[in-house]
Amino acid sequence: MNHSPLTTHHSPSAPSAALPRFEFHISRKARVRYQFDQSLYSLTGNVILADYRAVRALADKMNAVRDAKQNPDQAVRAGQLNAMGLIDEILHFVAARYRAERNPNAMAKALNWLGERMGQDALDRTLLEFVTLFPPLAVHQSQQTPSQYLAGETGGYPHRCIVLEEVMLLSLTNENPAFAPFIELFDDADLRQQPGYVRIKSLLDDFFRTQPTYGPYGQMLTDLLRAPVKASPYSLTGQLLYIKEHWRFFIPGEMLDRLVHRLLVALDYIQEEERPRGLGPGPAVVPTFREGALATDLEWEQYSSDLDWMPKAVLMVKHTYVWLHQLSVKYGRGITRLDQVPDEELDMLGQWGFTGLWLIGLWQRSPASAKIKQRCGNPEAISSAYSLYAYEIADELGGYAAFDSLRARAWQRGIRMAVDMVPNHVGLYSRWTVEHPDWFIQLDHPPFPSYGFSGHDLSDDDRIGLQIEDGYWSRSDAAVVFKWWNKRTGETRYIYHGNDGTCMPWNDTAQLNFLIPAVREAVIQEILKVARHAPIIRFDAAMTLTKRHYHRLWYPEPGSGGDIPSRAGRGMSRPDFDHVFPQEFWREVVDRVAKEAPDTLLLAEAFWLMEGYFVRTLGMHRVYNSAFMNMLKAEENANYRSVIKNILEFDPEILRRLVNFMNNPDEQTAVAQFGKGDKYLGVCLMMATMPGLPMFGHGQLEGFTEKYGMEYRRAYWDEPTDWDLLERHKREVFPLLRKRYLFSGTENFFLYDLYDRHGKVNEDVFAYSNRCGHERALVLYNNRYAHAAGCVRM
Incomplete structure (x- = not known):
């Protein structure tokens, strides 16, 4: 960055003592x-x-x-x-x-x-x-x-x-x-x-x-x-x-x-x-593609090729510790390690049509996260699944040996293991905050003079101290930095917490500085290491590491700041930013994985209208489609039909690469959002028959309503399985999952309008068809509690 005196936010000396x-x-x-x-x-x-x-x-x-x-x-x-x-x-x-x-x-x-x-x-x-x-x-x-x-x-x-x-x-x-x-x-x-x-x-x-x-x-x-x-x-x-x-x-x-x-x-x-804080990401928006998802970035077509198994993937999500506890209750014995997961569970998932099993929270977590949560009121809390010490399978889960055993048994049933990574930050106390403190976005002073750091030392290493800001303990403030200090030299740093600008900072994390080439390479090496063990990797909050949003959040161009408090005035012009961050990080990840671990499906959690950019330009195999859940839940049917039409008009390949879901770990459960009746089953049938990758949440099949926190070791609600709902899945949904080859593609996919007797399109009815070889399918679903009748022109 080139700071002239006129632009410097703290410049103690004048350029010349001879001037008034x-x-x-x-x-x-x-x-x-x-x-x-x-x-x-x-x-x-x-x-x-x-x-x-x-x-x-x-x-x-x-x-x-x-x-x-x-x-x-x-x-x-x-x-x-x-x-x-x-x-x-x-x-x-x-x-x-x-x-x-x-x-x-x-x-x-x-x-x-x-x-x-x-x-x-x-x-x-x-x-x-x-x-x-x-x-x-x-x-x-x-x-x-x-x-x-x-x-x-x-x-x-x-x-x-x-x-x-x-x-x-x-x-x-x-x-x-x-x-x-x-x-x-x-x-x-x-x-x-x-x-x-x-x-x-x-x-x-x-x-x-x-x-x-x-x-x-x-x-x-x-x-x-x-x-x-x-x-x-x-x-x-x-x-x-x-x-x-x-x-x-x-x-x-x-x-x-x-x-x-x-x-x-x-x-x-x-x-x-x-700017209001903590309001979340906002309502779902209909994306348009004529001008591209990013008006300021070049968008070219550079899809990653799918291997034959990828289009047929159907993903089941499990919170690892909660699932193991539920299995212990179900089977009447202690199941605490990955290699203790019963074969019967894997048999069942395979028979139902699931080909991927995503386990949340496998990694070695930062103990500082548990200390914060326990001191703030949950004595049973473990560390957050996204506050990580290192990308090593947790010892209490059996380490890599137990994971590899589970992976082999799952693969015998046609199920590939999926894991997630959160590359934009690490845990407050982590291997890197101890060994590489220069790798983080930081200041040498608190960004706000009101900040105080007199609370508990959260470090487990006698070389450094770590303190979150006092307002977190009193629940009076949500500071953007924590205090790091060297206990031997007294050197002090104020390192930023992870933050996406939509909610509060994640106070058990430390934000990595991706302007540093060594940081980018170190993260890529971690991804490659994980890819050697898991053929499906989901990247949490992936949009925060695109150049556009990393620039906006952490080094805002003058005139575009305000998303993360205290970062205004610490920004860079676009040319300066491009000089130090020349290539999209995710494009580099995709290319390296394709070369060094080619049998890996890369899946991005990305919002902010970047879905098309992630798969078409950055080359991710799959990307989250939050509009599916949000719009169908709210019965914004015309909007979701517009989403489909816009994609089909611009590039149908994008539709094939979307991950459709009815809940994700950050949202309320599918039952809480869609109920258990025909509306739920109708949207679930759409998820099973639309192009893309269907993803089912933990407890969705059983009708569970508890939302599991990332710090949960067990479920807190004693919920029985809704056997009627599960049976409906077996009769109406699972047979379709086993035919994903028929529904996953877009080459023969057609979306139709349903016209009522007055010739008006009924936007509440989804009518579409697909085929593969000699098999054909026609799907009609009315996503409204109202009678619908009409004709489809095919």
């Missing part, structure tokens, strides 16, 4: 109240120096003194405070351009004008009072007295001229309604007691009416500086946007680039604070 320095002035009274002795913004020459850490520190101090938790109406937001300070310094910047281009001695002439009209003594008293009430940092820190500062100069530019400009800007600041929440910082009420200050305010307007105009609309300087307020009086964002749109035309190119960068980052800071 203009500061965002905070009143002495406010500095004393909030015990704040830092600089927020300053202008030196053509360079705006911004210290966003200091902005956050001041906001935090203000909120603490105001007791903002008890008085939320008095809370101060750092992003708004930052925007206010930036606007003030941009006004100084414009005034500096005015002096440089139109009126070099403007302030000196203004001093003479004022001295002649209000008297030199009154002018001097007012300037001295301003320096006393709104001291420059050097005066506030007692390096100079107000009189000494006022008598001085920098680079030949008198401080009296600097102070007069600051007085002018202070009066404009107090006139700005959008600045009202921060008036305490710069309230000129005490200064207004000086008659000279009120006189200066009116006389400056008179003075600049006699001076050269400036700006895109030829305004006198004070009117030009008021223009953003006039355009958007109550909105800081509106004022920043006005500056960006209207003032860019008279600012030189390089300076403009820097200024626009700062403006965009300031807007990102506001966006971070105003």
Whole structure:
């Protein structure tokens, strides 16, 4: 990243001590109240120096003194405070351009004008009072007295001229309604007691009416500086946007680039604070493919070839520990290892038509995850299945020896084992956080000054300490980082938790930095190692590692930030990002697996309208189709028919590569969403007969309603099998699963419209056909509790 001084979020030194320095002035009274002795913004020459850490520190101090938790109406937001300070310094910047281009001695002439009209003594008293009430940092820190500062100069530019400009800007600041929440910082009420200050305010307007105009609309300087307020009086964002749109035309190119960068980052800071958090991924959307799933990325066709077994795959999902406990109850003996799974269970799955068995939670988990969950209220919790110490089969499950035994017995019945990986992060305490702390996205300081780390040390290694932020223990905050420190050297890092920007951070994880080539290669090696043991690999939250979304989430381009708190201002331009992350990670994974472990089906959990991109361009064999579950559950039948039609029109091959499901581990159970009656069976029949890969959830066949947490060792509800539902599966669903060769392809797949007697299409009825060789199938299903009749034109 190339940070120029104008764009740096904390730059402690000016480029040259010989240039005059203009500061965002905070009143002495406010500095004393909030015990704040830092600089927020300053202008030196053509360079705006911004210290966003200091902005956050001041906001935090203000909120603490105001007791903002008890008085939320008095809370101060750092992003708004930052925007206010930036606007003030941009006004100084414009005034500096005015002096440089139109009126070099403007302030000196203004001093003479004022001295002649209000008297030199009154002018001097007012300037001295301003320096006393709104001291420059050097005066506030007692390096100079107000009189000494006022008598001085920098680079030949008198401080009296600097102070007069600051007085002018202070009066404009107090006139700005959008600045009202921060008036305490710069309230000129005490200064207004000086008659000279009120006189200066009116006389400056008179003075600049006699001076050269400036700006895109030829305004006198004070009117030009008021223009953003006039355009958007109550909105800081509106004022920043006005500056960006209207003032860019008279600012030189390089300076403009820097200024626009700062403006965009300031807007990102506001966006971070105003964006709702924890609302999830949002409603299902009908994808369109005419312009591609990613308007900013090249999309080419590069499908991976299917091996003969892949189109016929039918996947059963099991939460490993819960399943083993249920088997123990069912068979009346302890079943705790993978090699103890009874042959009868595998026989049953094979006979029912399942050809893949995905076991969730096989890997060695991070013990820190269990400590967090147990201390937060679940004493029986084990670590999350997605907070991993290492990609090794857990010892208590029997390790790789037990897994390989189960894999061999399953394969005797035509069942391939499936596992999942979560490459974007590892567990809070993991092999890599101990051995490779540089591999993670991190800071050398807490991103928010309010963060505290005084809780339990979650590390099991005596070389390092690990603490999550205190707000997690008190359930008052969801911090984006945790504290890592070296117990021998004292070195401290603040590493980001895994995060997809839609919910809370995953507080038992550590986010890997995929800008580092060594990290990408290490993850690929783990994938290849797993592929040698399991022929089906599901990648959790795979969309977060596409270039588009990794860039957006972790290194946002200025103007596009706000998804993960504190990442605004730490971003990269698209060319810079492409330079350090040149190739799509998943394309590299697919190509390496095809070469080194070719008998592997790669399955991506991907949302955000990236389904087509994942299979068609990145080359995944299969990708999640969440629209199937969400739209059919909500009976958004016209929308789902549009999904099918859009895919068929663009590229039918995509339809063949979708994973259709009625629930997944992050959702409520199929029974909870679809019930147990004809609606459930109808959608289940669609899943069994549509092109793609059918995936059945844990407990779906038995009619279980409990949603199993990733930290569950056992089921907590004592649910009996619904034998009637299971029998209906045996009669109506399993025979179709055993004929997946007939339904999985798209070469002979046709979707039909059902017309009622008025010639109108009934969007609630799904009618489609398929064939393979001499076998043909016609499927009709009405996904609405209503009578339907009509004809299909075939």
